[in-house]
Amino acid sequence: MKKITMFFVTFCMLFVIGACGSKKEIQQEAIDAYKNALTKIMDYRSADYELEVNAKADGQKVKFAINGGFINDGPLQLRMNASMSVSGISVDDFMSLYIKEDYLYMSAMGENMKQPLDVEESLSSFNIGIDPETMIDDKEIKAMLEEATIDDNEIHMVFDVDVINATIEKTYDETSSGSAPHYNTMEFTFQIDEKGMLTSFSMQADAVQDEQEVVVELTLKMKDVNQLEAIEFPEDLDTYLESGTYVESDGSDAFYEDEESFEDYWYSDEEFGF
Numbered sequence: 204m205k206k207i208t209m210f211f212v213t214f215c216m217l218f219v220i221g222a223c224g225s226k227k228e229i230q231q232e233a234i235d236a237y238k239n240a241l242t243k244i245m246d247y248r249s250a251d252y253e254l255e256v257n258a259k260a261d262g263q264k265v266k267f268a269i270n271g272g273f274i275n276d277g278p279l280q281l282r283m284n285a286s287m288s289v290s291g292i293s294v295d296d297f298m299s300l301y302i303k304e305d306y307l308y309m310s311a312m313g314e315n316m317k318q319p320l321d322v323e324e325s326l327s328s329f330n331i332g333i334d335p336e337t338m339i340d341d342k343e344i345k346a347m348l349e350e351a352t353i354d355d356n357e358i359h360m361v362f363d364v365d366v367i368n369a370t371i372e373k374t375y376d377e378t379s380s381g382s383a384p385h386y387n388t389m390e391f392t393f394q395i396d397e398k399g400m401l402t403s404f405s406m407q408a409d410a411v412q413d414e415q416e417v418v419v420e421l422t423l424k425m426k427d428v429n430q431l432e433a434i435e436f437p438e439d440l441d442t443y444l445e446s447g448t449y450v451e452s453d454g455s456d457a458f459y460e461d462e463e464s465f466e467d468y469w470y471s472d473e474e475f476g477f
Contacts, residue, residue: 227361229345233353237360238344240393240401247400248276249431253424260417263290272427272434278304279322280434301436308443315439318446358393362386384412400428 251272258265271283281302286295294312301308307320345351350361364386375383387409394403406421 227350229348229351230353231341233351233358233360234341234344236353236395236399237351237358237393239399240358240395243398243400246429247425248429249274250428251426251431253426254422256419256421258417258419261415265289272431274431274434282434282436299437301440303434303436303440308440310443315443316446317440317443356395356397358391358395360391360393362389362391364389382413384410384417386410396428401425402428 249272252270254267254269256265256267258267265287267285267287269283269285271281273279273281279302281300283298283300284296285298285300286293287297288294297311299310302320302322305320305322306317308315308317310316347362347366348360349363350359352359367386367389368383371383371386389408390406392405393401396402402425404421404423406419409416409418411417
């Protein structure tokens with residue numbers, strides 16, 4: 204499980220490098236469409252989404268699935284439901300998260316909590332849109348790739364694993380302990396609509412770390428882009444406990460003695476079962 208987690212941390216780092224950073228067939232049209240799709244991320248006002256991750260490492264098979272929707276045309280509304288399985292052991296209601304009327308609601312492993320949320324302040328530090336004026340130039344993007352092609356509305360990218368591995372090793376030398384993963388393959392596929400907006404993304408990659416192979420397949424699908432009119436929320440959100448409280452045996456609400464005891468409960472391995 205740890206190796207799978209480290210794989211994802213490294214993958215996220217590489218996605219940013221590629222988005223911000225010519226060997227075989229590198230089509231300029233594919234690079235332009237890729238950059239254009241990234242700049243349009245902040246144009247999403249609403250959508251339903253499905254994310255599925257399948258990973259294998261250390262003899263374990265992990266499946267993680269998320270589905271939900273959001274409306275960002277006005278006060279943010281969001282729904283996210285997650286399930287997971289590890290080596291055949293499933294947790295269908297692993298976690299659910301909702302944002303409604305400036306409150307964050309979370310349900311995990313039978314516990315329901317809520318807390319106020321300043322959405323505007325939270326989003327101000329999380330700008331995933333990319334300014335084309337500051338985006339890294341095409342030459343550096345192409346240096347990360349072996350191949351980049353576009354066929355109708357599908358962009359396909361094959362990464363140069365020699366460049367990726369050299370970048371990872373340098374980063375690990377500077378910031379990390381332990382051995383760096385060594386990638387054997389990494390490929391991205393993007394589907395875009397007629398406006399150039401991203402409708403799906405898939406990633407396939409495999410790497411070796413500490414003599415263990417890690418294989419990951421990830422798929423993200425966006426539906427009803429800018430057409431979603433309402434989010435379906437649970438009817439019992441008003442029963443969620445305020446953050447820092449719990450229910451006594453007599454059914455009354457009580458507060459944790461301090462923030463540390465609250466965090467110890469919510470973030471302990473025992474609470475989540477692994």
